[in-house]
Amino acid sequence: MEHTKNYHSLTKHTADETITIEGPLSSSELKKYQFHEHLTAFRPAPKQFEAIQSIADFPEGRLIIARTEDTIVGYVTYLHPDPLERWSEFKMEELIELGAIEVIPAYRGAKIASNLLKVSMLDEYMENYIVISTEYYWHWDLDRTRLSIWDYRKVMEKMMAAGGLVPAPTDDPEIISHPANCLMVRIGKNVSQASVERFDTLRFLKRHQYRNMREGL
Numbered sequence: 001m002e003h004t005k006n007y008h009s010l011t012k013h014t015a016d017e018t019i020t021i022e023g024p025l026s027s028s029e030l031k032k033y034q035f036h037e038h039l040t041a042f043r044p045a046p047k048q049f050e051a052i053q054s055i056a057d058f059p060e061g062r063l064i065i066a067r068t069e070d071t072i073v074g075y076v077t078y079l080h081p082d083p084l085e086r087w088s089e090f091k092m093e094e095l096i097e098l099g100a101i102e103v104i105p106a107y108r109g110a111k112i113a114s115n116l117l118k119v120s121m122l123d124e125y126m127e128n129y130i131v132i133s134t135e136y137y138w139h140w141d142l143d144r145t146r147l148s149i150w151d152y153r154k155v156m157e158k159m160m161a162a163g164g165l166v167p168a169p170t171d172d173p174e175i176i177s178h179p180a181n182c183l184m185v186r187i188g189k190n191v192s193q194a195s196v197e198r199f200d201t202l203r204f205l206k207r208h209q210y211r212n213m214r215e216g217l
Contacts, residue, residue: 001093001128003060008122012066014110019073021112021119023064027053030063034071038104041141052100055079060096064120066103066112074103076116078131086172087132090202094195098133098165098184105144117163127188130199133165134172137180149180160184170203 009022035049042048055077056063066074077099081087087097103112120126140152147155157167165184175181183203187196 004125005062006123006125008119010115010119012110012112012115014107017068019066019068019107019110019112021064021066021115023119024062024123025056025065027056030056030065030072033065033067036071036073036104038106039072039075039102041102042100052077055099060093062096062120064116066107066116073107074101074112074116076101076113076120078120081132086205087134087202089205090198092130092195092198092202094128094191095130095132095199095202098131098163114159114162117159117165121163121186127190129186129188130191130195131163131165131186131188133160133184134175135182135184136174137178153180153182157182157184168203171206172203173206 005024007022007024009020012019012021030049030053035045037045039045039048043051049072052063052075055061058079060078060080062078064076065072078096079099080093081095081097087095101113101116103116135153135156137149137153140149140156142149142152145152145155160166164186166186167182168185170176170183172183175183187199
């Protein structure tokens, strides 16, 4: 599968400045900017900047950023699922995962995250992918937002809907370990029925494994 990437952008005006949301960008393009020191949700900012640069250069990797004139204040990444995850079990080239989305605290509530997702989906080539996002409540910023688990999930679902992702059932043990966790999915209009069926098997892998064992397959 050829992973074609087509650049798109939009501009958002806040009370203080103009934010450019753009991508996908390569690592060389990312190096033109500073990485905000408050982008620390996953690891220290310098290490995270290194990580997203490597993702940007994966064949399937996509990196969309939100920036001021010279500083990255938010980003979203897409790449194939980690080899250790269930979602890589069938090695589906057309399956990519929203790996991370982050916006500095100063811009949360300004719809930067939802616009990152909107720009992501402006590329028509995204219609060739099944996009997933695994949402676990223990990753949510409940302390800072002071939202309940369920209110946070509502906010998260609304944000993901900006990119066309909706909740989908699964029997993945980590996801079903708590009712607030969920799998979010977007199936592109060019994805084949065979790929959709293969993905459905992947979503309910435990069920299919049990059925095959029971039937002696």
